[in-house]
Amino acid sequence: MSDLLAARSQMAVSLAFHIVFAVVGIGMPVLMVVAEWRYLKTGEKLFLELAKRWSKGTAVMFAVGAVSGTILSFELGLLWPRFMKFAGAIIGMPFSLEGFAFFVEAIFLGVYLYGWNRISPRAHLVAGMLVAISGCLSGIFVVIANAWMNSPTGFALVSGQLVNIDPLAAMANPAAFSQTLHMTLAAYAATGLAVAGIHAALLLRNPANAFHRRALTVALLVGGPAAILQPFSGDLSARFVARYQPVKLAAAEGHFETARSVPLLIGGWPDMAERTTRYALRIPYGLSLLAFGDPHAEVKGLEQVPPEDWPHVPTVHLAFQIMVGLGIYLALVSLWAAVLAWRKRDLVGNRLLLRALVVATPLGFVAIEAGWLVTEVGRQPWIIHGVLRTADAVTPMPGLVVPFAAFTLLYVALAAAVVWLLRRQISQSPDVAEIGSALPQATPGA
């Protein structure tokens, strides 16, 4: 394994790991706050119990997200020192803002988790809301920095020297809006539907459980709308990529030759030797229409740049198909639930919907991982699109396979521990009758 590949792998594993916890850290606080708000509104103890249980899961996920995010902030330098030397002054600004958002998040999460008996119910709810807001802002700031790597602005290069640095223009880069919108919606959709799926599974076993019924409603309220909006935000992202990163779009679509009236390819496998994508379902004019709103628009193919400047096409294409396919599945299931709810049908009575939700549990996260593969692998061989190559940014430190292996082991161990802990928490379904009468702080112990 070359050092460059080891560094890229370590970064990929770190991001793939962190993104799950970051997303849960954005989504779960909203669920807790909605549940707690329902409790304050209705006085129903079940909602309080729900907020408390969800907050325990959040505590575990947030801690792992915080420490794995720390790894990433160091890894920017440990793996890509030349990138940071070049970009730090331009793109450090959103990271600084993220630092403050993260501060607020950590402070009020501490208040929320440990403050149940220490502050007034209203102050406690406000603390939860601050966690939810700052969590969302943290995510947005970090994604803005990533968007800059896709569409770098706010500086000029004059004979290799950086001039006219403008950090605000860098933050207002053209990818920022579509990318932050897409990621934020993804966070709410993935978290909400994962939680909905877990409670749907428990409801399949015990449809009368009022605790899980309420949990399902809250989770769908948070995840459903985001999942339904996500295809539209994805369309916005695709139009952006078509204009600013045509190579990435071509790789995602497996589109080799620049042409007009290009069909949309669904599925299939890019044959790199023959420069064609085989076995795909073709929708005539689809890509021209989706990318530029004109069925006869010209869409640039991979051939616009020499093959050594292509990303790994099969990976990007496959990841893109997975992301889009799963996104559509989640949107359709959410739409189905929305229609049933609108017609005032009992969602829990519809076992087919519950099964569809159970299937959806991990899919939002799979879609997010696939989406990150598209945006990160699709940008290669560049670390800053068109400006700095990944190979030129890597650290000179030899033997990078060792830290790669060490961090991979660490993540596997952490993931195993988290799964084990959450399984225990989830499997202890509360007895509804007991909650009705028992103290609110009754928590299952040893």
Next chain:
Amino acid sequence: MPEPTLAVLLGAALMLSLNAYVLLGGADFGGGVWDLLASGARKDRQRALVAEAIGPIWEANHVWLILVVVLLFTCFPPAFALLSVALHIPFTLVLIGIVLRGAAFTFRTYDTQRDDAQRRWGRLFAAASLVTPVLLGVAVGTIAAGDVGPPAGSFVSGYVRPWLRPFPLAVGGLALVLFAYLAAVYLTLEAPDRPLQDDFRLRAMGTGAAALGLAALSLALAHEAAPPVWQMLFASDWAIALHLATGLAAVTALVALWRRRWAVARAAAALQVSCILWGWALSQYPYLVPPHYTVAAAAAPAVTLRLVLVALCLGALVLFPSLYYLFRVFKTPAHDGAPFRVPGIADAPRNHPTSPAPVDCGRHRCSAHRERRSAR
């Protein structure tokens, strides 16, 4: 004294963040050390006190480190790049330590309260708390010695030998002892009763004395390893004032511990550790990473520095009231006698004395305090 240029102001902000991290995050690591070294009849209660003290605040305290890193790469990008290359190995080990410490602590809080599970996570939490401060200190020592540079020669001579030397290791030991010292001093203030207070009083005095020894050792080694720093620490005009302030704070802390004035001891210990940190920073000024980058040479363009300064000022307006609130909620002892319950561990029978003793809150008008004083 440094000219207050933009770069120097941001360098000072960076040092202030590091100072906050050392006083707050450092003490959380120190808490882990006391978890590891819990002993005697009140072993379990010592551990429970540590867990309660750091539970609500460690994540917020940890963010100071993120702020240090972010300020470094935004305002001084070439220095960040150089440090990341030359100190790749210690930083990687620091990261592993940070991850294991934080994760194990949280897992322990939310895992089953069975003894074996608690012990397993506790051991990991404590071991990681022990190793991480040493490596952070090693990194500081390597920087102070001027041994951070573009790696040359073999792997060992480029990436290992610069930091695996007596001076950085002594600074690493000093960092560990200082963190443990801070934690012990803070815990005297948070302990609910006399026996537990005395446990940590003894630990605070022990580590306070050890810190003096290790500081002396580091200084002695600095003569050979970091001559410019050594020179500045003895020759510059502010050096005497700094040494006096450090010494005075150290003596005040020890005397206050002896006389059980916990709040005074806390302030003095925090001042003492801050003096040591700023002594290092001032003694290597104008260098950020000697001998390669001065603060001015490593600084980002003025437009970036100005924006970050504005962001810091606005951020501080949000941050400090929030932090004040956090510490007011959790670090003011409850007066109603209801013990503060940690989720998870709160269910453990070993956690709290069934009848909490009057709480010393450091306030003279506090009724519990007055009763204790009159009893004495």
